[in-house]
Amino acid sequence: MDQATLRFAIQLGIIGLTFFMLINASALLVLAERKVMGFMQQRYGPYLVGPWGLLQPLADIVKLLFKEELRPKDADKWLFTLAPIISVTAAFAAFAAVPWGAETTLFGLLDTPVKLGVADVNVAVLVVFAITSMGVYGIVLAGWSSNSKYSLLGGLRSSAQMISYELAYATALASVIMLAGSLSLREVVDAQNGSWFGFIPKWYVFLQPVGFLIYVIAGVAETNRAPFDFPEAEQELVAGYNTEYSSVRFALFPQAEYINMTTMAAVATDLYLGGWHGIAILDRYGFGWVFFLAKVGFILFTYIWVRWTVPRYRYDQLMQFGWKWLFPAAVLNLIATAAAILYFNV
Amino acid sequence: MSETILFYLFSVVAILASALVIGQRNPMYSIMLLIASFGALAALYIQLDAPFVAMAQIIVYAGAIMVLFLFVVMLLNAPQEDAAVWDRTHPLRRPGVARFGALLAGLLIVQLVWALVRVNDASTAVNARGDVAAISSVRTVGRVLFTDYMFAFEATSILILVAMVGAVVLAARETAS
Amino acid sequence: MIPLGHYLVVSAILFAIGTAGVFLRRNLITILLSIEIMLNAVNLTFVAFGRAQGNVDGQIITFFVMTVAAAEAAVGLAIVIALFRHRESLNPDAFTSLKW
Numbered sequence: 318m319d320q321a322t323l324r325f326a327i328q329l330g331i332i333g334l335t336f337f338m339l340i341n342a343s344a345l346l347v348l349a350e351r352k353v354m355g356f357m358q359q360r361y362g363p364y365l366v367g368p369w370g371l372l373q374p375l376a377d378i379v380k381l382l383f384k385e386e387l388r389p390k391d392a393d394k395w396l397f398t399l400a401p402i403i404s405v406t407a408a409f410a411a412f413a414a415v416p417w418g419a420e421t422t423l424f425g426l427l428d429t430p431v432k433l434g435v436a437d438v439n440v441a442v443l444v445v446f447a448i449t450s451m452g453v454y455g456i457v458l459a460g461w462s463s464n465s466k467y468s469l470l471g472g473l474r475s476s477a478q479m480i481s482y483e484l485a486y487a488t489a490l491a492s493v494i495m496l497a498g499s500l501s502l503r504e505v506v507d508a509q510n511g512s513w514f515g516f517i518p519k520w521y522v523f524l525q526p527v528g529f530l531i532y533v534i535a536g537v538a539e540t541n542r543a544p545f546d547f548p549e550a551e552q553e554l555v556a557g558y559n560t561e562y563s564s565v566r567f568a569l570f571p572q573a574e575y576i577n578m579t580t581m582a583a584v585a586t587d588l589y590l591g592g593w594h595g596i597a598i599l600d601r602y603g604f605g606w607v608f609f610l611a612k613v614g615f616i617l618f619t620y621i622w623v624r625w626t627v628p629r630y631r632y633d634q635l636m637q638f639g640w641k642w643l644f645p646a647a648v649l650n651l652i653a654t655a656a657a658i659l660y661f662n663v
Numbered sequence: 664m665s666e667t668i669l670f671y672l673f674s675v676v677a678i679l680a681s682a683l684v685i686g687q688r689n690p691m692y693s694i695m696l697l698i699a700s701f702g703a704l705a706a707l708y709i710q711l712d713a714p715f716v717a718m719a720q721i722i723v724y725a726g727a728i729m730v731l732f733l734f735v736v737m738l739l740n741a742p743q744e745d746a747a748v749w750d751r752t753h754p755l756r757r758p759g760v761a762r763f764g765a766l767l768a769g770l771l772i773v774q775l776v777w778a779l780v781r782v783n784d785a786s787t788a789v790n791a792r793g794d795v796a797a798i799s800s801v802r803t804v805g806r807v808l809f810t811d812y813m814f815a816f817e818a819t820s821i822l823i824l825v826a827m828v829g830a831v832v833l834a835a836r837e838t839a840s
Numbered sequence: 841m842i843p844l845g846h847y848l849v850v851s852a853i854l855f856a857i858g859t860a861g862v863f864l865r866r867n868l869i870t871i872l873l874s875i876e877i878m879l880n881a882v883n884l885t886f887v888a889f890g891r892a893q894g895n896v897d898g899q900i901i902t903f904f905v906m907t908v909a910a911a912e913a914a915v916g917l918a919i920v921i922a923l924f925r926h927r928e929s930l931n932p933d934a935f936t937s938l939k940w
Contacts, residue, residue: 396695439800440715446722447726453726454695454730457730461691469737476730476734480730670842678854684874684877685870685877693869694873712891713899713902715899719903727910728910731913732913739924771856775855779845789847792892793891793895804896807896807900812900823907826914833918833921833922836925
């Protein structure tokens with residue numbers, strides 16, 4: 318096979334592998350959430366299905382697929398089905414611009430290295446932000462088209478929360494972009510290569526601790542996870558915007574939520590935790606993506622940890638926090654970063 | 664070759680979606696179709712080597728302005744236009760008005776065609792001139808925006824402030840006082 | 841390589857569709873949506889011409905048009921809400937009398 322078709326085939330393989338990784342991530346997160354929650358509550362999580370409960374997500378999916386597909390009589394036919402499709406498409410598509418590994422020639426198989434990641438866009442940060450902001454439509458349409466008051470309230474609250482926290486999210490992003498000088502995620506990661514004094518890696522989390530906190534908090538609020546999950550809390554609104562959904566349409570919503578979590582964690586790793594850099598030996602032999610996966614796993618563990626530790630915010634407290642505390646903090650962070658770049662030539 | 668196919672695909676999607684927007688009776692469907700049209704336009708911007716504008720289109724138009732429209736439609740819960748009443752009372756049903764409208768439409772088409780024919784470089788490739796790397800870089804856009812167009816930028820920020828205040832004041836419920 | 845004229849034709853068709861929407865529809869929300877279509881057609885023209893001349897001026901003007909469109913959509917929708925509260929109708933023909 319000549320180099321061109323080989324390269325094309327390998328790039329297709331990388332796209333397929335990324336998609337496969339995302340689906341597995343959502344399945345494993347279903348299990349990980351319940352196991353971690355179980356261990357935090359001093360009990361075992363699911364352990365019966367498969368070794369250590371590893372086949373539990375499979376059992377969940379099979380159960381969901383065999384349920385009856387319901388649709389309320391007065392629900393809007395097209396929008397009711399379109400809403401989970403939009404949610405899950407936006408969730409998967411956002412990961413397309415996220416790089417997850419360095420360039421590799423696959424141990425000499427290729428002449429020119431191929432980049433590990435679906436696409437290398439020079440405005441990757443904006444692409445991720447744009448596509449995750451399209452996920453709002455899935456929730457708002459789900460709430461509206463179910464033609465039920467719990468769903469409508471949950472959908473409206475959820476989408477208002479998501480668009481409010483997008484401000485703090487984008488401002489925290491802007492600070493990192495100023496430091497790195499580029500909107501391309503791959504260049505932001507490569508700017509974090511190397512180390513100070515030989516052992517502190519040049520990650521942006523050390524330069525921007527406040528920014529990292531703001532980004533993670535805004536990310537948790539964007540994906541409607543606790544403590545910001547009032548709109549879908551079981552005790553408050555039945556199940557919020559997905560009350561009337563069942564079977565496959567329902568299964569797509571949590572899947573979209575887990576994939577959004579994974580995307581947020583991956584982008585946080587790329588922006589603040591140095592992506593796949595950090596361990597020199599892994600970088601030299603092209604296995605930086607292992608460290609990348611470890612960091613993403615750590616952030617996802619933090620997501621689950623926070624969910625089962627802190628109580629949830631009431632809706633008005635949540636909105637107040639986003640507008641009155643988080644967004645001004647992000648703006649101050651931006652101004653401080655700009656001042657530091659100007660005066661200290663960081 | 665693939666460029667031409669993509670151009671035709673996105674143009675057809677944009678035009679078809681926009682044409683369907685003005686034909687729907689349910690405003691929710693209109694909004695979703697318009698979002699599809701904006702997505703196709705963003706793809707056209709990417710073809711024109713303007714990725715920043717394309718992403719701004721999705722973030723601002725499809726992600727913010729359309730959400731605003733969607734919220735208003737949902738909160739107003741407005742009744743759909745009644746088709747029979749619409750057919751009966753529409754001013755274009757009257758012959759005089761219909762003829763005048765057709766004349767004006769013809770004039771608009773003639774004007775647009777006249778303007779298009781007069782464009783000097785209409786048949787040269789759109790990416791003939793200019794350095795792609797410089798045009799599509801955000802750095803260039805930022806530099807020109809904050810130096811040559813600085814006054815417009817500041818004026819636009821005041822415009823946004825005025826619009827925010829205006830929207831809140833206009834939509835506020837009158838409190839019993 | 842796509843000629844400039846093709847982009848202008850697409851833009852002209854979109855503009856005509858937007859104009860038709862403003863004139864023919866009797867629903868305030870749809871009229872505002874048609875105005876957005878017209879503004880998008882103008883944006884496409886600007887970007888296409890900017891690219892044809894080889895500089896970024898077209899993109900920058902597009903930003904300003906987008907900002908103005910956002911401001912206008914916000915204020916327009918606020919007016920629609922205020923009108924709807926008074927007359928419970930989104931038909932522009934319901935607001936023909938000058939006396940409130």
